[in-house]
Amino acid sequence: MASKKFSRSDGRAFDQLRPMETRVGVIPRADGSALFRIGNTVAIAAVYGPRAFHPTFLRNPERGVLRCNYNMMAFSGSGERVRPGPSRRSREISLVTEKALNSVIDLSEFPNTVVDVFIELLQTDGGTRCAGITAASMALADAGFLMKEMVSAVSVGALEDNLVVDLTSEEDCELKAVDIPIAMTSRSKNITLLQLDGMISKDNFFAAVELAKKACSALHDVQAKALREKYPQGADENGK
Amino acid sequence: MSLLIKEKQLVIPGETLAKGMDFVPSDGTYRDGDEIVCGQLGLISVHGRVLRIIPLAGRYIPREEDVVIGRVVNMSLSSWQIDIGYAYEANLSLRDASSDFIERGSDLAKYYDFGDIVTCKVIQVNRAKFVDLTVKGPGLKKLKGGRIINISIAKIPRVIGKQGSMVSLIKQVTGCEITIGQNGRVWISGEPEKEYLAERSIYLVEREPQHVGLTDKVKAFLERGGVDGK
Known part of the structure; x- marks a missing residue:
């Protein structure tokens, strides 16, 4: 099914991810934070909470509410200025990010509160919602929440019938690839x-x-x- | 039928900790089939058959019997609202505010005014995490003077030390009065320079909780008068 002639413009193999870089705790004042870079896409996630939730009618007396906010910075795009503020697109992505993370996180200890996850894209080159989810999952773990497992996300797609992983903006928009962003839990491999x-x-x-x-x-x-690197092991925690 | 991790190892949500039915999951872990799985980032602690996670981060969650340091943020006719560092304010009712009899309709600001700092004890936390406080009890009072610093909840046991060894060392050398609230607020009161010294030594403990022989390091730090030794 795959044509032999086709190759990706950046020379990657079909199943090869772009180079990645991760750091945890990049925003010390937040309860948890993480940076995730994959190729030219850079996402930072910061977690705050549990904190007071307003307006009150949105509160859930059984558990805390996870609230995600996805945002592309004005300078992040491919040369064109991104109009700041919420848009139809960013609201959709915020919602799907929330749903992607909600199934692993347990906020039943914090009724009536909200946990805020802010995801900022510093630079974008395809796969931003996936990079955002990957960063947010690390930030939530860093903040010390009860989580069943981690979530990681990647976009896969088809370019002229060739299945490729981790699409760039060029592949997605200019080459008109079929784009399938998928988030998966680390242990049970459930799709979120x-x-x-x-x-x-x-x-x-x-x-x-x-x-x-x-x-x-x-x-x-x-x-x-990345999570292990934040807490170098060796000396034992008790100092005994 | 085996343990897959070592005591005090850093574990990540979703990581398998043990296989078989020989172990029991506790705080921060859960059972999935015949495996015990990590459910919170932290250090694993093995207590006989029980596996639990010692968290490294997280905000304060009120629990009964906790002594906390709070600030008066609001007042009603029969109670005070105290900020204890949780998402919502805790309630201090007239009945629990003082061992004196407070007459109905009297001026509550005479007892605790806006912005006053109070050490109190959590007497009740209900399912919705509404918190009731009391100021009746040994060591519970309105705090005057001194300074308040915030430390991470996860580091409080280190700052207190074994049987209070760390905090009593700092108290002894600096001559300051120190109260540690379970909500991560520490009140220090004494001579201004000594307060500053105590503050920095507490930050030292917070920064390097995993340091072997931490008590000796803090002792040396205090004896040098707060100069960082290399």
Whole structure:
């Protein structure tokens, strides 16, 4: 099904992620924070809370509410200025991010409160919602919340019938790839986000999900490494 | 049927800690089939058969019997609202505010005014996490003078030390009065220079909680008068 002639413009293999960089605790004043870079896409997530929730009718007396806010910085795009403030697109992405993270996090200890997750994209080159989710998952773990497992996300797609992982902006927009952002939990491999933009055959779709599964495990290793690096081991915690 | 981690190892949510039914999950861990899994970033502690996570971060969650340091932020006809560092303010009712009899309708600001700092004890936390406080009890009072610093909740046990060894060392050398609230607020009162010294030594403990022989390091730090030794 894959044509032999096709190759990606940045020379990557079809199943190869872009180079990644992660740091945890980049915003000391936040309760938890993380930076995640994949290629030219850079996301920072900061977590605040649990804190007082207003307006009160949104409160949940059973558990805390997770509230995500996704935002692209004005200077982050491909040369064109991004209009600041909420947009239809950013509201949608905030919502799907919330849903992608809600299933792993346990906020039942904090009824009536809100936990805020702010995701800022400093630079964008495709896969921003996935980078945001990956960073937010690390930031929530860093903030010390009860979480069943981690979440990592990647976009997969089809370029002229070739299945590729981690699409760049060029591949997505100019080459009109089928774009499938997928978020997956680290342990049970459950899918917590799946969107699809374009047309794809059933077989290719399932193959793409398998590709995402492999990529998400690789992403999880990167997340785990970053969290471990924040707390160098050796000396024991009690100082005994 | 085995433990997959070492005591005091850093574990990450979703990581398998043990296999088989020989171990029991406790705080921050959960069972999934025949495996015990980490549910919170932190250091693992193995107590016989019980696995629990010692968290490294997180905000204050009120629990009964906690002694906390709070600030009066609001007043009603029969109670005070105290900020204790949780999402919502705690309630200090007339009945629990003082061992004196407070007459109905009297001026509550005479007892605790806006902005006053009070050490209090959590007497009740209900399901909705509404907190009731009391100022009746040994060591509970309105605090006058001194300074307040904030430290991370996870580091409080280090600052207190074994049987209070760390805090009593700092108290002894600086001659300051020190009260540590479970909500991460520390009140220090004494000579201004000594207060500053005590403050910096507490930050030292907070910064390097994993340091081996921390008590000796803090002792040396205090004896040098707060000069960083290399």
